[in-house]
Amino acid sequence: MPAKKKLSIQDLAKIREKTKSLMTIRESEGRARVTVHMGTCGIAAGARDIMDALLGEIGKANIQDVIVTTSGCAGLCNAEPMMTVEVKNQPPVKYGHLTPDKLRKIFVQHILGGQMVADLVLAVGSETVY
Amino acid sequence: MKQYRAHLLVCAGTGCVSCGSFKIKEALEKEIKKRNLQDEIQVVATGCNGFCERGPIVLVQPDGIFYQLLQVEDVPHLVEEHLLKGRPVKKLMYVPPAEKQPVPKMKDIEFFKHQRLIVLRNRGRIDPEKIEEYIAFDGYEALAKALSEMAPQAIIDEILFSGLRGRGGAGFPTGKKWAACAKEKRSPKYLICNGDEGDPGAFMDRSVLEADPHAVLEGMIIGAKAIGASKGFVYIRHEYPLALKRMAIAIEQARENGLLGQDILGTGFDFDLEIVQGAGAFVSGEESALIASVEGRIAMPRQRPPYPAQRGLWGQPTVINNVETWATVPNIIRRGADWFQGLGTETSKGTKIFALVGKIANTGLVEVPMGISLREIVYGIGGGIPDKRDFKAVQIGGPSGGCLPAKLLDLPVDYESLTAAGAMMGSGGMIVMDDKTCMVDVAKYFLNFLQDESCGKCVSCREGTQRMYEIVKAITEGQGKESDLALLEELATITKDASMCGLGQTAGNPVLTTLRYFRHEYEAHILDKRCPAGVCKKLIRYVVLAEKCTGCQACKKACPKECIKGTLKDVHLIDQSNCIKCGACKEACKFEAIEEQREEAIQII
Numbered sequence: 001m002p003a004k005k006k007l008s009i010q011d012l013a014k015i016r017e018k019t020k021s022l023m024t025i026r027e028s029e030g031r032a033r034v035t036v037h038m039g040t041c042g043i044a045a046g047a048r049d050i051m052d053a054l055l056g057e058i059g060k061a062n063i064q065d066v067i068v069t070t071s072g073c074a075g076l077c078n079a080e081p082m083m084t085v086e087v088k089n090q091p092p093v094k095y096g097h098l099t100p101d102k103l104r105k106i107f108v109q110h111i112l113g114g115q116m117v118a119d120l121v122l123a124v125g126s127e128t129v130y
Numbered sequence: 131m132k133q134y135r136a137h138l139l140v141c142a143g144t145g146c147v148s149c150g151s152f153k154i155k156e157a158l159e160k161e162i163k164k165r166n167l168q169d170e171i172q173v174v175a176t177g178c179n180g181f182c183e184r185g186p187i188v189l190v191q192p193d194g195i196f197y198q199l200l201q202v203e204d205v206p207h208l209v210e211e212h213l214l215k216g217r218p219v220k221k222l223m224y225v226p227p228a229e230k231q232p233v234p235k236m237k238d239i240e241f242f243k244h245q246r247l248i249v250l251r252n253r254g255r256i257d258p259e260k261i262e263e264y265i266a267f268d269g270y271e272a273l274a275k276a277l278s279e280m281a282p283q284a285i286i287d288e289i290l291f292s293g294l295r296g297r298g299g300a301g302f303p304t305g306k307k308w309a310a311c312a313k314e315k316r317s318p319k320y321l322i323c324n325g326d327e328g329d330p331g332a333f334m335d336r337s338v339l340e341a342d343p344h345a346v347l348e349g350m351i352i353g354a355k356a357i358g359a360s361k362g363f364v365y366i367r368h369e370y371p372l373a374l375k376r377m378a379i380a381i382e383q384a385r386e387n388g389l390l391g392q393d394i395l396g397t398g399f400d401f402d403l404e405i406v407q408g409a410g411a412f413v414s415g416e417e418s419a420l421i422a423s424v425e426g427r428i429a430m431p432r433q434r435p436p437y438p439a440q441r442g443l444w445g446q447p448t449v450i451n452n453v454e455t456w457a458t459v460p461n462i463i464r465r466g467a468d469w470f471q472g473l474g475t476e477t478s479k480g481t482k483i484f485a486l487v488g489k490i491a492n493t494g495l496v497e498v499p500m501g502i503s504l505r506e507i508v509y510g511i512g513g514g515i516p517d518k519r520d521f522k523a524v525q526i527g528g529p530s531g532g533c534l535p536a537k538l539l540d541l542p543v544d545y546e547s548l549t550a551a552g553a554m555m556g557s558g559g560m561i562v563m564d565d566k567t568c569m570v571d572v573a574k575y576f577l578n579f580l581q582d583e584s585c586g587k588c589v590s591c592r593e594g595t596q597r598m599y600e601i602v603k604a605i606t607e608g609q610g611k612e613s614d615l616a617l618l619e620e621l622a623t624i625t626k627d628a629s630m631c632g633l634g635q636t637a638g639n640p641v642l643t644t645l646r647y648f649r650h651e652y653e654a655h656i657l658d659k660r661c662p663a664g665v666c667k668k669l670i671r672y673v674v675l676a677e678k679c680t681g682c683q684a685c686k687k688a689c690p691k692e693c694i695k696g697t698l699k700d701v702h703l704i705d706q707s708n709c710i711k712c713g714a715c716k717e718a719c720k721f722e723a724i725e726e727q728r729e730e731a732i733q734i735i
Contacts, residue, residue, distance in 0.1 A: 005387075005388075006387065006388025006393070006396070007387045007388050007389065007395060008395060008396045009274045009277075009278055009395050009396070009397075012265060012270055012271070012274055012395065013274075015262055015265045015266075016265050016266055016268070016269075016271070019262045019263065019265060019266035020266040020267070022132070022133060022266070023137075023256075023263065023266045023267070025134070025135075025136070025137055025191055025192045026137055026139065026191045026192075026255055026256075027191075027192075033192075035216070036216075037216075038214065038215055038216055039215065051170075055133070055135060055170065058133065059133055067135075067192040068135040068136075069135070069136070069192070069193060069216055070213070070214065070215065070216035071215075071216030071217070072215050072216055072217050
């Protein structure tokens with residue numbers, strides 16, 4: 001933001017626009033929640049690269065209401081690296097055997113577009129948690 | 131600022147800071163760096179989160195996971211498990227009393243669930259030392275609206291229509307105050323923010339100043355536009371160093387960005403602010419005394435009228451409002467008076483912040499809609515009385531407030547109901563007392579506070595508070611007479627009627643409400659020479675119960691006067707002539723073999 005410069009009402013709106021998007025994360029709400037599974041198996045299979053690629057895509061697309069979290073092993077270690085995409089009002093979708101390229105496709109088509117990438121999907125829905 | 135995948139919001143209100151939250155923040159940053167996560171995870175220091183009982187507190191967003199009672203040693207595990215592996219750490223989560231399962235998410239915790247945040251909307255959410263974070267959550271939007279779209283009269287009408295009443299104690303309609311000052315033709319006009327919060331156990335204003343100082347500034351600039359003031363003062367007690375520091379930073383940032391000074395937001399409006407430190411007198415919180423203090427004179431109230439709106443600071447028209455009132459203003463302007471009108475009761479609109487302290491499971495700061503019942507606050511949010519004790523009273527409204535008994539727990543919290551019950555809204559201190567509290571002792575405590583803090587200008591207050599204190603003190607020492615109660619009532623009423631300022635006018639409240647609701651306790655002290663709660667030292671004595679004593683010597687070691695006799699495995703004996711009745715022996719005993727006996731019981735023996 002322009003330091004030491006007197007703000008006008010338009011500047012104020014600009015700052016709000018810019019910072020608000022960076023801080024929506026503190027509101028616990030967003031269009032989608034993406035969980036990168038980072039158990040030992042996931043990390044060993046390259047989950048860190050997936051995470052970096054995901055954060056990179058989000059930064060490039062300049063959208064801020066996608067929530068990125070990590071979680072442990074999802075139980076299907078041979079399909080790592082894995083991630084779960086939960087678009088608002090849709091069931092969670094699990095993807096496996098990810099590469100940065102596959103991730104980019106999922107990002108554009110599913111996370112931004114709301115259409116799951118059928119040929120990469122491992123499972124739709126999730127286990128029952130009691 | 132940049133994009134992070136997670137934000138760790140570390141509470142840095144005074145309560146958590148004193149429990150070491152800055153050390154937690156440092157440790158988190160260090161550990162995050164060690165794990166090479168510094169570009170993914172941001173650590174933010176926020177204002178008071180409210181749940182002070184559980185500090186230090188860290189909230190992890192976007193997950194909404196609430197960690198509490200953290201220690202530096204917990205940090206590496208927390209970072210590894212939650213941030214690296216994505217497994218929230220159960221053992222650091224909040225477990226409600228009497229339950230076994232932790233509650234992971236902040237929004238599911240009872241303490242937070244029933245609150246309604248307006249003034250504290252940014253608490254625990256923004257870094258109070260960064261103006262951009264305030265702006266991100268709609269900060270200064272109301273100011274832009276007020277300066278560019280609203281005429282001064284329209285701002286006053288909006289506040290008037292909202293039904294906002296002063297949050298400092300008396301509950302005078304804020305809009306009326308502003309209208310009276312706007313009417314005055316003389317200039318310059320002044321604005322003052324009253325942050326001289328002096329009630330024992332109260333910390334609402336401190337937390338607002340610490341958590342969201344820009345909200346107070348924004349309210350004041352809007353008020354300045356409404357009444358045509360060019361200069362304002364933020365009066366903060368010297369005992370609030372963190373609030374002072376954050377307010378100074380906020381003023382500096384507002385100036386740098388052209389939100390204070392000349393031609394604010396390019397609208398041609400000029401206004402500036404400075405901080406004045408209080409010197410620690412309770413009476414400075416009274417508006418005319420505070421004005422005297424800002425002028426550099428001794429903080430003593432003066433006769434009103436003329437009210438400050440006509441003749442205030444340096445004889446000029448002045449509006450003086452409390453911290454919480456100022457912080458409410460931007461919300462009303464931004465969201466509209468209709469919205470604010472819809473919250474609360476017929477005569478008390480909006481929300482009120484209370485400092486919930488005393489014998490309560492969840493000590494902390496709560497913001498609730500007006501009209502909520504005391505029961506919901508004490509049991510719903512506060513989690514009830516700890517240690518399986520019974521509720522006895524809640525002291526509300528500070529030293530000038532009153533003690534309300536259990537039968538009034540369903541009383542709605544609004545200005546009129548509280549006043550009718552003999553207490554007052556006050557600034558929002560709420561001290562919960564259990565059955566081990568002696569109400570005569572409580573009255574004595576508040577009277578001592580008041581006689582100490584009375585400025586001495588009015589005879590009725592200076593002498594009235596002192597005499598009442600002496601009489602109540604004598605009662606707690608077993609020297610009370612039957613005629614004392616009528617005399618106390620007379621003195622309390624005269625002090626109320628004949629004193630000039632709020633301090634004296636309400637000084638009788640602690641006596642009058644305890645006499646009204648707990649008269650039997652006074653009678654027990656006077657007639658039976660007995661303190662039913664076992665608190666008043668002169669009326670109790672500690673004895674060893676021979677059938678329970680194992681002769682373990684724990685009490686003997688704990689006694690600071692070395693007046694417990696007894697050898698290992700033999701029944702011990704307390705030498706009453708040397709005992710100072712500190713109760714250390716009772717606390718040390720694991721076998722419940724020491725009891726405080728009331729005089730009555732002693733006589734039977």
